[in-house]
Amino acid sequence: MYSKPEDVRIFSRNKNVVFEEKNKGRIINKLINKIMAKLSSVINTPSRVVFSERIIEYPLVFQYLDRDWRSILDFGCMEDLLPIHLASLGYNVTGLDFRSYPFTHTNFEFIQADILSWEPLEEKYDCVISVSTIEHVGLGGYGDSVFEDGDKIAVQKLFSTLKKGGRLIITVPFGKFAIERNMRVYNHEKLLELIPNIEVARFFFKPSRQGEWRETNWAEINNLKYEHYYQISPAQGVAFIVAKKSRNEST
Numbered sequence: 001m002y003s004k005p006e007d008v009r010i011f012s013r014n015k016n017v018v019f020e021e022k023n024k025g026r027i028i029n030k031l032i033n034k035i036m037a038k039l040s041s042v043i044n045t046p047s048r049v050v051f052s053e054r055i056i057e058y059p060l061v062f063q064y065l066d067r068d069w070r071s072i073l074d075f076g077c078m079e080d081l082l083p084i085h086l087a088s089l090g091y092n093v094t095g096l097d098f099r100s101y102p103f104t105h106t107n108f109e110f111i112q113a114d115i116l117s118w119e120p121l122e123e124k125y126d127c128v129i130s131v132s133t134i135e136h137v138g139l140g141g142y143g144d145s146v147f148e149d150g151d152k153i154a155v156q157k158l159f160s161t162l163k164k165g166g167r168l169i170i171t172v173p174f175g176k177f178a179i180e181r182n183m184r185v186y187n188h189e190k191l192l193e194l195i196p197n198i199e200v201a202r203f204f205f206k207p208s209r210q211g212e213w214r215e216t217n218w219a220e221i222n223n224l225k226y227e228h229y230y231q232i233s234p235a236q237g238v239a240f241i242v243a244k245k246s247r248n249e250s251t
Contacts, residue, residue, distance in 0.1 A: 049210070052234030056204045056213055057131050057171045058082065060240045064169060064200065065089075069126035075115065075158060076133025077101055083108055086129075094125070098144050115154045116145050120161035128158045129169045132235075134194070141182030151184060155194055162245040169242050170195065173235035174203055175224035183235075185226065188218045191239055200242035209236070 061082065070092055074083040077095035087093045087107035095101050098114040111118070115137060136142065138150015147153065158168055172194075177187040186194065191201075205221045206213045221237045 050234060051206075051213060053132060053171065053173070053204070053213075053238040054234075056238055057240065060171075060202065061129060061131065061169055064167075064242055065091075066127070066167075071125045071127075073125045073128045073158070073161060075128065075130040075154070076136075077110075080131065082129070082131060099142070114145055115157060116147055116150055118157065120157050122160050123163045123166075124161050125166060126163055127167050127169060128162055130154075130158065131171050132173070132238075134170060135172045135184040135186070136182060139179070139182050139184075152194060159196070159243075159245055164245055164247040166245050167199070167242055168195070168245070169240075171238055171240050173237060174218070174239040175205070175221055175226060175235075175237040178225075185235070185237075186239065187222050191218075191241070195241055195243050197243045197246060198241055199244045200240070202240045203237070204240070205237040207236075211236075 062085075065086075071094070072083075072086055072091045073094045073096060074080070074086070075096045077083045078097040078099040078101055081103070083093045083095045083101075084103050084105050087105040091107065093105075093108045095108065095110045096113065096115065096118070097110075098112065100112055101110045134151050134154055136144075137154045138145070138147040140146035155168075155170075158170075162168060172191070173183055173185045174191070175185045175187065177190050178185045184190075192198070201218070202215065203218050203221060204213050204215050205224060209227050218239070224237050226236045
């Protein structure tokens with residue numbers, strides 16, 4: 001179910017949600033679609049498919065889930081159906097984002113807060129997941145607070161809310177280090193500075209904006225410079241990380 005219809009239109013860009021319109025809206029939409037199709041044929045600018053890093057990230061998250069986990073925190077869940085997927089699989093999921101989240105589920109609760117001012121409950125979750133979010137923290141690009149080391153503070157807080165022996169599953173853009181287009185791109189050195197106790201590290205990239213994703217090693221893409229394309233755009237390299245909170249680690 002969704003709780004705020006005005007917030008769910010962002011999901012119309014994918015096929016995760018089907019919108020059932022009233023008859024009047026459906027007729028208008030059909031007319032608009034016909035007009036846009038005519039215009040596209042006249043100016044001869046066909047759309048080109050760009051697969052974002054989500055095509056890599058979501059399958060990997062599900063691959064590394066443990067069925068014995070009961071509680072999961074998903075940080076940065078806005079624009080994301082992942083917490084509802086997890087809740088539907090029977091996990092008790094908490095979403096955390098400074099923007100509101102429009103969907104509800106029996107196994108899902110939502111915390112609306114800026115992680116830089118959020119006070120986490122220590123040792124609460126079996127797993128914390130953050131898909132393509134940490135790289136934005138502290139840059140202010142979404143109207144959130146600005147803080148130079150916001151990404152490192154966020155990771156520290158996420159670790160503190162893990163139970164001992166719990167896992168942090170995180171993905172970030174990877175390549176030649178840069179801060180642009182409201183995101184950080186991490187190279188190997190910066191990645192190790194950001195995330196402690198790395199247990200699994202896998203790297204993927206595509207050689208061009210419209211290219212195909214494939215798995216690689218960090219050395220091959222450590223100096224990968226992204227093509228200069230639209231301001232809001234997917235990454236060309238991604239690091240998938242699983243980090244463990246050791247059982248003797250203090251919070």
